[in-house]
Amino acid sequence: MKKRFYITTPIYYPSAKLHIGHAYCTTLTDVFARYKRLRGFECYFLTGADEHGMKIEKNAAAAGKTPQEFVDGIVEGFYKLWDLLKISNDDFIRTTQERHTKVVQDIFSKMLANDDIYLGKYKGWYCKECEAFWTDTQAGPDHLCPDCGRPVQMAEEEAYFFKTSKYVDSLMKFFDENPKFLVPESRKNEMINTFIKPGLDDLCVSRTSFSWGIPIRENPKHVIYVWLDALTNYITALGYDSDHPELFNKFWQDPECETIHILGADITRFHAIYWPMFLESLGLRKPDREFVHGLLMMKDSKMSKSKGNVVDPYPLVERYGVDAVRYYLTREINFGSDGSFAPELFVERINQDLANALGNLLNRTVSMINKYFDGVVPGYKGRINEVDGNLEDLTKLTIESYERLMDDLKITDAIAQVNELVNRANKYIDETEPWALAKDPEKKANLESVMTHLANSLYVAGMLMKPVLVTASDKLFDQLGVTGDLLNYDKIKQYGIVSGLKVEKKDQLFPRLDAAVEVEYIQSLMANNK
Template sequence: MKKRFYITTPIYYPSAKLHIGHAYCTVLTDIFARYKRLRGFECYFLTGSDEHGQKIQKNAEEAGVTPQEFVDDIVKGFHELWDLLYISNNDFIRTTEERHVKVVQDVFTKLYENGDIYLSKYKGWYCVPCEAFWTDTQVGPDHICPDCGRTVQVAEEETYFFRTSKYIDRLLKLYEDNSKFITPESRKNEMINTFIKPGLEDLCVSRTSFSWGVPIKENPKHVVYVWLDALINYISALGYGTKNDELFKKFWEDPECEVIHILGADITRFHAIYWPMFLMSLGIRCPDREFIHGLLMMKDSKMSKSKGNVVDPYPLVERYGVDALRYYLAREVSFGKDGNFSPEQFVERINVDLANALGNLLNRTVSMVNKYYEGVIPPYEGAINDVDSEIENLTKLTISQYEKLMDDLKITEAIVAVNDLVNRANKYIDETEPWNLVKDVEKKAHLASVMVHLTHSIYVAGMLLKPVLVTASDKLFDQLGITGDLLNYESVYKYGRTAGLHVTKKDQLFPRLDYETEVENIQTMMNNK
């Protein structure tokens, strides 16, 4: 395993307010970054905003403001949402910032001087919302964008092109040599079969039909095509090509750093095909992984600002708390697959996993330690019977499985493994029946063993879920009396560390939600979007 990590979200397009679909990608990326830091690894986490393009210019004109004023206003909301969701990014890059603009101009010059960019004319199909060019075959007889399903328009203008043909063989070799470069593998097959094998045309990398973009130094009437501009954020934020390139050397050039891009399925083509080609032309190594998450759907269709079927994260967090929303996003939709958001699923998931399982386990256990041991967890004497051995072995196995799954970005599966431990601990209470053990003086050691095994199971679950439950885990630790070294991840490996701690019963970690009432509340939130 490499010793440090550079992990990124896509930079989001500020054409309108962000919704829960954007929150999904950013929260899952944040969970991974927090996990790596929790394990003691150095992790640099980048997100940002993609602020150029024809669509932004058009929206600004309609709003009666300049493009810069338009994006400035919307990007404020980005920062507010990430603060609300406890996103722990190290940097936020904006493509209108001078530090980015200069790097984009210099990169364009390098690609041009390498002979990989040439001037010609483009005539074909263009989708304004997607900022994407398409061939006759791709748009079909109805002239529909294959990505968003909207009608495309004819575009004809002088433009610079990038020679993709020069790098196709190297790209395919990258796919072959690094089996995890694109995850899941179905996305790699899609890139090969849908785009590369049918014949990959040279990519348009400049526009002259609008002005809101990075001007090309060699020909200022051209602006850099938004996708070349946007992709460069991953290295411009690190200071590539500047005097202050320490971060670039540390988090990109250093082979001991793993570079991971997290992105949505709808922008895979640009990241998986063109971005590696740009980097090859620059003589820079490619990312280690591009993890393609699925789309968060609304029953029968993709959640989309243009369709007006989005879910606003703000009222969800205000009513149910940040941990409930973060947990739902990470647990309900398997990371890498498409999933649906529904009020019914949201309420059920919070009740089943957080209120009934984890919250109830903590509440029952703290109450018993208070009742039977005056709030002090008894000493750990090892596993005194088979059921103790079983839960000890499961705890150790859970830690191992969790780490393996999280390291491979299988975040949902890692959470499921922790839930299995929580559910087993609840079953352990029913099997051991502490309320009966306390009546039998000969079962005194057995009762003490139950208390220390339960508290240790809860402690481990709280630690493993800490990257997800950013406030609730601390509340859980507070009730168990976890302080000092026990707050370090390494402490989970030594069994029985909760012995001797003073527990404190407080409010329910996750109060149970009234199903019908809360489903109706969420439906109202969605209707008032």
Template sequence: MTEEQSDTFYVTTPIYYPSDRLHIGHAYTTVAADAIARFKEMKGYDTVFLTGSDEHGQKIERRAAEAEENPKDFVDEIVGTFVDLWQTLGIDYDQFIRTTDQYHKDAVQHIFDTLHDKGDIYLDEYEGWYCTPCETYWREHQIGTENECPDCGRELEWVEEESYFFRLSDYADDLYSHIKENPQFIQPESRRNEMLSFIEDGLEDLSVSRTTFDWGIDVPFDEDHVVYVWIDALSNYITALGYPESDQRFEKYWPADIHIVGKDILRFHTIIWPAILMGLDLPLPEQVFGHGWLLTETGKMSKSRGNVVDPMELSEDFGRDAIRYYLLREVPFGSDGTYSTEALINRINSDLANDLGNLLHRTLSMVEQNFAGVIPAPDKKSEIDKDLKNMALKTARSVADQIDGLRYTQALEELMNFVRRSNKYIDETRPWILAEDEDQHDRLKTVLYNLLEALRFISIMLKPFMVDTPEEIGHQMGCRREIVMSDWSDLDEWGQLPVGRSVRKGDPIYPRIDLEEYFAGKEETEEVDSETEQTQEEKKEMPEGLISFREFQRLELKVAKIEEAERISGSDKLLRLVIEIGEDEKRQLVAGLARHYSAEELMDKQIAVIENLEPAEIFGVESQGMLLAAEDKDGSLSLLEPDVRVEPGAEIS
């Protein structure tokens, strides 16, 4: 992907299917898209980063029925976990589209109508093999004798039904020519050759409606059919921008600069999607990048194999920046790679603790020891300083080129080479020796300033890849605001770090992780989880709805007094309460009372609370317990209060 003269940049991920929680492979795609979006913003582009959820289909309908929920409620809950994960990983998307959004449904019906009116969609009979998890039809000649899906290996279903078809075969020649004449359209190059071969084998018309399930967008002129995934899900990239309305946003940002997808869905994005766009007389995206799979030692991740890696759990264990760094550093983006926790820990220890963390800690320690923590002004320069400066400027240019080409592994390798060069600069200049000689005081100023300036370069170059680390480096260097507000042009010149600021050396930003201790701790956790599962099995033997007396005894119920109450910004139902729950002990609660009580009404009330509940973050605020309230038939809430006032902290038994 080359940098265009345009001042806009539109990047998308696939919209993910909410039949279950996302795994690290989904995080891999989305972190990669987030990195290029952050970089383009730093380069001054008006950037739009789109992600979302593909919420219709037979699989969702079946899963919802199994859960005894309606499909919308079912997907709402799972989509909520998507949003939570992206927030945890620092994914700074501009828009999250859901295919259940009304504007999307209206636009899809318009697209279906348009293609039908043009003659590109026609009614016929379909019979053949169908994979529900992949939402893919297969012809006899495409599958083996075992009737298994060529993509996922699951058993196929035989389907016979009336269906509307899209004339995909009519666009084969145009698709082939476009791919041939635009080498950058499909990347990496190997994927481009695969798609050309696929077209050469012949394209068949595509089923774009279903009658065997109801959970989808109605075909506008035939109530017996719902729109199938291709026109529904793939169209999100234009409906999110306001298509088909005469929308300035659509005209401004379309065509997309890049769709980032996994290689398993590249065919849909480089053959089906462009053909639909051709049918609508719309420009094609500039590029579709099909990255490789993130595998485990037992192969491709799947729940059935029990090898799914949870990115939320990894973030809790190692922090989101370490996960983001590892995903983009470990495997060349176009290739398959293998995830292992051991490799993750080794990467954290070698790159982030030994190299980056050590550079920051050593530098700030010397500034504190020799200049009372104040950034010195450079004075006496040497040839070796010029070498460090030239490498910094060269690295910034090269890292930018690598990010532009989605060569994240190479970008981070070059960045870490500069980190290692900066550590070597310490060994070469030996500031601890300079500190012992009064005549070398000015030289020491220059050496330490150069190290701090190198760290400024490093922190800015890390911003597309990491969320918190650049800011923390800036904070410890006394220039947090400059780092947070920086863009890529701040790497055009050496020597921009302001002097006279006070550094704030903190704990090492990446402490080393002991592999044996980590895995031993995980084994203990798994044993506890196993015991918990056993307890859950025992509970199943009890009549439904009952708990044991032992379980009840674990609850610590107490009387508390409300001392403060205020609305939580952005929520129309949540209040933040400060309660007194004993002598000199105060707690913070989050309660859904705002529609039932004003903050003033709650002041000085005595309430019943569960004291020993695990703290939880609700709407960004930590809640350290739970109050008890009764809900009437109409949904109104009434607090449970003692009939006479008692001392806060009194036990309820």
């Protein structure tokens, strides 16, 4: 087990407002970071904005703003959304910041000096109107500009290229020696078969057709193009090549730190092929893991802004609370597979898992401890009732499997285990029938045992849910009387430690939603966002 963790989201492109796909990736990364911190590890969590490029330059001009003013406005919205979703990032990098631009210029100079970058000619489909180059795929079979729809012509311009050929063999060796580098593993074969085996072209790393980018010192009519600018954020944010490389040494170069990039499938090629090559060219460590999450779809279409029907995360969080939205994203969409956002499923998840299962378990347990034991959790006496052992064993097993799954980034499965524990505890109430035990003075020990086991299940479930339910877990602890030392994660491993806690009944953790009303409300949000 490594000592420290560095975990990143991709840096998002501020050409438009963020949608729930961005919220999904960032929330899941946040859950992992919070989990590691909860377990007592040092964890550095980075997110940010990728602010250069032709599209920003054009959108800014259309809005009558300078590109910097334009991105400043949009990035304000990024901050707001991450704040609303209680994202616990340690830093936010913007590729227009000097700490980034200066270092990217240095990186370019280094690569140029050691002959990894050379000046050549870039050929592509050119739109005169937009002054933009497009690839074969973008221009399509009719050779039309994807932005303005006008015909494009094959043209060439002077550009710098990164020599990928120099690093292909070493990349293949790296893949072989690090089978867990790219997760899911199918992505590795996809990279090899689709891009490497057919022969990898050198990567174009500069443009002269627009100017909103980092100029190349040696030839300032060129700006550095996309990936060399964007991917390097992961090290510039840590102070690579600066006067303060402490974080970089601690969270990147030290083999005791595990470096994890979370990313979407559309950018896997750049992260899995070019990024390790850039790092090797600079003589730096490569990341330990790259985790590719699936696409979040709306009903039956792939989710992207242009296709409409995208749900805006802001009103969703405002109406249902941060925990409900974080829970849905974590639990409903298997991390690593494609998933979908459907209003019916969203409401059902909240009602079933949060209101009926977890909220109800807390409500019933606190009420009974109040009623039968004046609000104090009875002392732990072991396994008195026939099913006590069953619940106790499951609680211990849940902690073990949760940790194993979380460490492996199987976040959805880990949370599903906690759900099962909560469901088991609710069933345990029906099996032990505490209301019947309460009528028989000779069954006092049985009743005490039921209350202790229930309180213990809630204590464990509350702790394991903490990375996801960032406010409701604290409310649960508050009602259960969990304070001080018991707030340390490792205490959940001492079964029965909840004895003596003073419970206090407060508001429902998650009020039950009226399904018909809420589904209609969310559908209207989606329709308005088209």
